[in-house]
Amino acid sequence: MADAKPRNLRIVMFPFMAQGHIIPFVALALRLEKMMMNRANKTIISMINTPLNIPKIRSNLPPDSSISLIELPFNSSDHGLPHDAENFDSLPYSLVISLLEASRSLREPFRDLMKKILKEGDDELSSVMVIGDFFLGWIGKVCKEIGVYSVIFSASGAFGLGCYRSIWLNLPHKETKQDQFLLDDFPEAGEIEKTQLNSFMLEADGSDDWSVFMKKTIPGWSDFDGFLFNTVAEIDQIGLSYFRRITGVPVWPVGPVLNSPDKKVGSRSTEEAVKAWLDSKPDHSVVYVCFGSMNSILQTHMLELAMALESSEKNFIWVVRPPIGVEVKSEFDVKEYLPEGFEERITRTERGLIVKKWAPQVDILSHKATCVFLSHCGWNSILESLSHGVPLLGWPMAAEQFFNSILMEKHIGVSVEVARGKRCDIKCDEIVSKIKLVMEETEVGKEIRKKAREVKELVRRATEDGLNGSSVIGLEEFLGQAMVKKEEN
Ligand code: UDP
Numbered sequence: 174m175a176d177a178k179p180r181n182l183r184i185v186m187f188p189f190m191a192q193g194h195i196i197p198f199v200a201l202a203l204r205l206e207k208m209m210m211n212r213a214n215k216t217i218i219s220m221i222n223t224p225l226n227i228p229k230i231r232s233n234l235p236p237d238s239s240i241s242l243i244e245l246p247f248n249s250s251d252h253g254l255p256h257d258a259e260n261f262d263s264l265p266y267s268l269v270i271s272l273l274e275a276s277r278s279l280r281e282p283f284r285d286l287m288k289k290i291l292k293e294g295d296d297e298l299s300s301v302m303v304i305g306d307f308f309l310g311w312i313g314k315v316c317k318e319i320g321v322y323s324v325i326f327s328a329s330g331a332f333g334l335g336c337y338r339s340i341w342l343n344l345p346h347k348e349t350k351q352d353q354f355l356l357d358d359f360p361e362a363g364e365i366e367k368t369q370l371n372s373f374m375l376e377a378d379g380s381d382d383w384s385v386f387m388k389k390t391i392p393g394w395s396d397f398d399g400f401l402f403n404t405v406a407e408i409d410q411i412g413l414s415y416f417r418r419i420t421g422v423p424v425w426p427v428g429p430v431l432n433s434p435d436k437k438v439g440s441r442s443t444e445e446a447v448k449a450w451l452d453s454k455p456d457h458s459v460v461y462v463c464f465g466s467m468n469s470i471l472q473t474h475m476l477e478l479a480m481a482l483e484s485s486e487k488n489f490i491w492v493v494r495p496p497i498g499v500e501v502k503s504e505f506d507v508k509e510y511l512p513e514g515f516e517e518r519i520t521r522t523e524r525g526l527i528v529k530k531w532a533p534q535v536d537i538l539s540h541k542a543t544c545v546f547l548s549h550c551g552w553n554s555i556l557e558s559l560s561h562g563v564p565l566l567g568w569p570m571a572a573e574q575f576f577n578s579i580l581m582e583k584h585i586g587v588s589v590e591v592a593r594g595k596r597c598d599i600k601c602d603e604i605v606s607k608i609k610l611v612m613e614e615t616e617v618g619k620e621i622r623k624k625a626r627e628v629k630e631l632v633r634r635a636t637e638d639g640l641n642g643s644s645v646i647g648l649e650e651f652l653g654q655a656m657v658k659k660e661e662n
Contacts, residue, residue: 191261310393331412333573425647481604562629
């Protein structure tokens with residue numbers, strides 16, 4: 174029987190320690206805070222993390238947010254990591270697995286904290302629920318043991334995470350000499366090529382550190398009561414159906430939950446320069462190039478890309494980061510890594526704009542001058558691009574980006590893959606021809622741009638308040654289910 178009085182709700186959120194996880198968790202927390210604001214239930218939302226990540230989370234919250242932050246004890250040096258290495262962003266790729274492994278030490282402090290929270294809210298009218306990260310797969314078990322409803326919030330799409338899950342659990346590429354293979358439990362994903370596996374996957378033999386971590390973590394997902402995906406049902410049905418089939422628990426698409434466009438990370442002068450430059454360009458005339466917050470390309474690739482952008486005769490904005498393997502301690506001088514005279518030429522002709530390290534991506538994607546996004550296919554970048562109807566030129570490099578690229582190109586039809594992987598052999602001419610294919614009046618280009626406009630509309634309808642779209646329903650159903658579960662306990 175439902176209570177006559179509204180339940181108080183305590184939502185505890187625990188993202189993994191990486192910007193790419195923290196930012197979507199914050200966006201979800203803010204969405205939940207807004208949703209619950211006008212309801213009779215009193216809702217307290219807390220986010221948990223390690224000491225050095227708490228300020229990072231705080232800097233992503235608006236000053237008037239009521240979301241509270243809770244620190245769990247963690248000392249990276251206890252785990253053989255450099256002092257203050259508490260976030261993927263401050264680590265070389267080779268140490269990422271060590272941080273993943275070290276995060277398992279948060280299990281007992283998390284259990285103690287949850288017990289304390291349960292005690293504080295121990296009355297008939299309170300519901301406590303946990304929203305955890307898929308890399309913290311042990312959260313589900315702890316919650317089950319102490320009788321707390323828990324779900325995973327995946328900052329990745331369901332198709333990408335589904336491929337990732339299946340490959341790590343089964344290592345199917347080890348069973349075949351062919352270059353392509355199907356996933357036994359996820360054949361509807363289509364053929365995967367060995368070149369679409371990141372280097373850790375490709376080299377895995379089942380006893381390496383990554384395999385060992387994944388085999389401990391992924392089975393833990395079945396202890397959770399449900400899954401929330403930062404995705405849209407209309408574009409990610411294949412992956413969502415897969416998770417429903419293999420987990421047997423509710424799977425809700427609730428995305429895109431994105432950082433609000435007025436939440437600025439970069440400098441104000443860069444924003445103004447970018448806006449002024451875009452304002453001066455014709456509609457749909459600009460290629461935007463950015464490889465996310467962590468990835469960069471080889472210097473040889475930078476030279477090919479620079480030549481391609483110049484000879485494509487298209488306008489472009491390129492977010493340039495130091496090339497792979499180069500650590501820039503002082504001022505980052507882009508000229509050192511680009512063809513001679515490149516920056517002067519493109520500045521003089523106003524053909525291109527180089528932005529160092531960090532650009533206001535959402536502002537760029539939402540500007541009418543932007544035509545196509547050459548992207549590493551990180552899931553946030555994809556969602557931001559689709560939300561603004563901008564088609565993609567894919568250059569996936571790591572993690573599940575390769576599978577995101579497959580989804581966008583083969584299943585949705587809004588992307589053309591330009592290159593694949595960090596060590597690929599890509600030449601200027603191929604990049605030019607793909608840029609022209611998507612931007613010019615070719616059959617492929619017209620079709621892709623049309624599809625991107627359609628997807629923008631689907632995404633809008635899924636999320637807009639009052640339209641009862643799939644993502645609004647997803648979040649409502651999840652909250653309803655969480656309350657019902659408490660009553661059953
Ligand atoms: N981003 C940005 N400016 C940049 C680079 C990245 O605003 O110059 C933001 C981008 O809008 C997105 C996030 O950083 O929200 C990158 O996330 P994604 O999942 O695409 O890739 P990751 O950085 O996690 O590889």
